[in-house]
Amino acid sequence: MRKIDVFDTTLRDGEQSPGVSLTQEEKLEIARQLARLGVDIIEAGFAASSKGDFEAVKRIANEVRGVSICSLSRSVQSDIEQAWEALKGAEHPRIHVFLATSPIHMQYKLRMTPEQVLEQTDAAVRLARKFVSDVEFSAEDAGRSEPDFLVKVAEVAAKAGATVFNVPDTVGYLTPAEYANLFRYIRENAKGIENLKLSAHCHDDLGLAAANTLAAIEAGIDQVEGTINGIGERAGNVALEEVALALETRRNIYQATFGFDLSQIARTSRLVSKLTGMVVQPNKAIVGANAFAHESGIHQDGMLKEKSTYEIIRPETVGMADTKLVLGKHSGRHAFKDHITSLGYELDGEALNVVFRKFKELCDKKKYVTDEDILSLLLEYEVDSSKVAYRLEYMQVSCGTQGIPTATIGLVDDEQGLLQEAAVGNGAFDAISNAIDRITGEQVELLHYQIDSVTGGHDALAEVRIQLRQGEIVANGRAVSTDTLEAGARAYIDAINRIIMKRMDTFGREYRRLKEQVNLHA
Numbered sequence: 055m056r057k058i059d060v061f062d063t064t065l066r067d068g069e070q071s072p073g074v075s076l077t078q079e080e081k082l083e084i085a086r087q088l089a090r091l092g093v094d095i096i097e098a099g100f101a102a103s104s105k106g107d108f109e110a111v112k113r114i115a116n117e118v119r120g121v122s123i124c125s126l127s128r129s130v131q132s133d134i135e136q137a138w139e140a141l142k143g144a145e146h147p148r149i150h151v152f153l154a155t156s157p158i159h160m161q162y163k164l165r166m167t168p169e170q171v172l173e174q175t176d177a178a179v180r181l182a183r184k185f186v187s188d189v190e191f192s193a194e195d196a197g198r199s200e201p202d203f204l205v206k207v208a209e210v211a212a213k214a215g216a217t218v219f220n221v222p223d224t225v226g227y228l229t230p231a232e233y234a235n236l237f238r239y240i241r242e243n244a245k246g247i248e249n250l251k252l253s254a255h256c257h258d259d260l261g262l263a264a265a266n267t268l269a270a271i272e273a274g275i276d277q278v279e280g281t282i283n284g285i286g287e288r289a290g291n292v293a294l295e296e297v298a299l300a301l302e303t304r305r306n307i308y309q310a311t312f313g314f315d316l317s318q319i320a321r322t323s324r325l326v327s328k329l330t331g332m333v334v335q336p337n338k339a340i341v342g343a344n345a346f347a348h349e350s351g352i353h354q355d356g357m358l359k360e361k362s363t364y365e366i367i368r369p370e371t372v373g374m375a376d377t378k379l380v381l382g383k384h385s386g387r388h389a390f391k392d393h394i395t396s397l398g399y400e401l402d403g404e405a406l407n408v409v410f411r412k413f414k415e416l417c418d419k420k421k422y423v424t425d426e427d428i429l430s431l432l433l434e435y436e437v438d439s440s441k442v443a444y445r446l447e448y449m450q451v452s453c454g455t456q457g458i459p460t461a462t463i464g465l466v467d468d469e470q471g472l473l474q475e476a477a478v479g480n481g482a483f484d485a486i487s488n489a490i491d492r493i494t495g496e497q498v499e500l501l502h503y504q505i506d507s508v509t510g511g512h513d514a515l516a517e518v519r520i521q522l523r524q525g526e527i528v529a530n531g532r533a534v535s536t537d538t539l540e541a542g543a544r545a546y547i548d549a550i551n552r553i554i555m556k557r558m559d560t561f562g563r564e565y566r567r568l569k570e571q572v573n574l575h576a
């Protein structure tokens with residue numbers, strides 16, 4: 055297995071993401087975690103760019119051991135000197151000098167001729183080599199540079215003492231085949247670069263950063279540059295965790311490794327996301343919240359039977375929590391049953407069908423169905439009073455700032471079928487309860503009405519609890535719905551049904567008492 059050097063630039067190119075600015079402490083914390091992950095070189099910053107960056111590079115150089123610490127530097131004397139000042143305390147210091155080599159950059163940005171670029175490359179690398187034995191030279195915008203000119207730059211850099219020649223696709227322009235061919239071209243045509251390590255540095259402007267990096271690896275390069283979570287200038291850099299896992303999962307193709315402790319990937323990703331404020335998109339490969347989540351019934355069924363049906367990487371390999379079977383509108387009975395079993399419920403047959411149907415209805419109303427929602431459905435099923443008397447068939451409510459609140463209610467009773475009534479009230483719920491009272495003919499007193507949100511958000515389930523009294527009998531009703539008025543109506547009906555249940559039970563007990571008395575006297 056070929057070992058590829060990993061050059062992490064989360065703290066330099068990653069910090070160039072708009073809006074990201076890390077403190078010294080934060081940079082140090084990330085650098086320590088990168089060392090734990092197993093990167094080979096940490097580009098700690100651009101020492102000459104600001105006092106803060108200088109100090110951060112210096113601290114990381116002094117405090118992080120076991121890895122090379124590097125500072126970026128323009129090909130100018132003062133930048134290189136400052137890089138060295140900052141890196142002095144490092145166990146393995148590297149100075150990374152760069153100069154653009156594409157016609158566009160040379161003409162418009164640097165206002166230099168190709169000859170001047172060659173001269174400055176030579177001078178910059180030679181100066182850096184006076185301070186350190188490890189010097190990387192980057193031909194900025196190599197992706198849009200003339201291959202023959204790059205060959206010349208590589209030769210000059212190698213002769214001046216560079217150890218690494220980086221070929222950045224600075225603007226993410228190349229395709230995988232073009233990038234791979236560029237490396238082959240340089241390796242085959244440049245003279246005296248046998249000891250020069252070739253390095254890939256990809257940006258994701260066309261979403262090709264990972265594909266380009268892998269193509270470069272296939273072309274035999276020695277070093278990969280990238281960032282954690284793919285953060286960086288514009289669309290970002292290649293995400294190192296993606297390449298690491300591609301190498302791991304497709305060893306048969308690449309036969310190369312980063313040598314990472316893969317179990318540190320999730321932790322590193324979370325740390326970088328937290329400290330930079332760059333949120334990881336849920337569907338991001340390897341480290342996104344959905345990367346190991348399965349929502350649809352067919353996939354969940356497959357996962358329950360054999361994980362390899364839909365998973366090419368085990369989440370624990372990268373330190374993520376176990377696979378999530380997310381329950382949603384696309385889930386099936388297998389996954390639903392498995393999930394409620396994990397919540398401590400054993401349902402089968404018709405009972406499972408009833409709760410599963412209610413779950414599907416809820417999924418059509420709510421974006422995310424949480425465990426609390428499911429527990430509410432299960433509770434509602436367990437204590438379903440509609441088996442005793444009334445069930446809500448429909449309700450229609452009219453209310454507003456003007457006019458009288460009015461409710462039309464349709465209840466079903468197994469013996470009498472559909473029963474309908476309308477009523478007005480002081481408010482919408484009052485109108486609803488009056489219409490229900492008309493249908494049931496029950497004389498009840500409302501003792502308590504309480505509404506709570508089961509979960510958060512606009513589509514949260516509302517839970518209504520109601521207490522009613524009829525003479526000596528007090529009964530509680532409870533219901534949940536995404537509609538607060540519907541939850542109120544169902545809770546009210548639930549309480550009435552329980553009053554009826556209790557009354558029947560009381561009559562039953564009285565009947566049994568009288569019957570026992572008659573038997574005693576007989």
Ligand SMILES: CC(=O)SCCNC(=O)CCNC(=O)[C@H](O)C(C)(C)COP(=O)(O)OP(=O)(O)OC[C@H]1O[C@@H](n2cnc3c(N)ncnc32)[C@H](O)[C@@H]1OP(=O)(O)O
Pocket residue numbers: 067070100102103104127128129130152153154163164165194224287
């Ligand atoms: C592809 C990359 O990611 S490259 C790294 C990009 N990162 C950064 O730029 C972040 C840090 N940068 C900074 O803080 C500032 O740009 C500084 C401190 C480096 C320079 O600031 P200033 O002196 O104000 O110059 P400014 O940034 O406006 O312009 C850049 C100058 O450097 C020159 N330059 C650009 N690249 C190089 C290079 N590799 N070597 C030498 N000179 C260079 C430009 O031609 C321009 O020179 P000019 O002033 O003669 O026209």
Ligand SMILES: CC(C)C(=O)C(=O)O
Pocket residue numbers: 067126152192193194195220222223224225255257
């Ligand atoms: C400085 C170089 C390596 C760079 O960041 C780029 O070209 O994208």
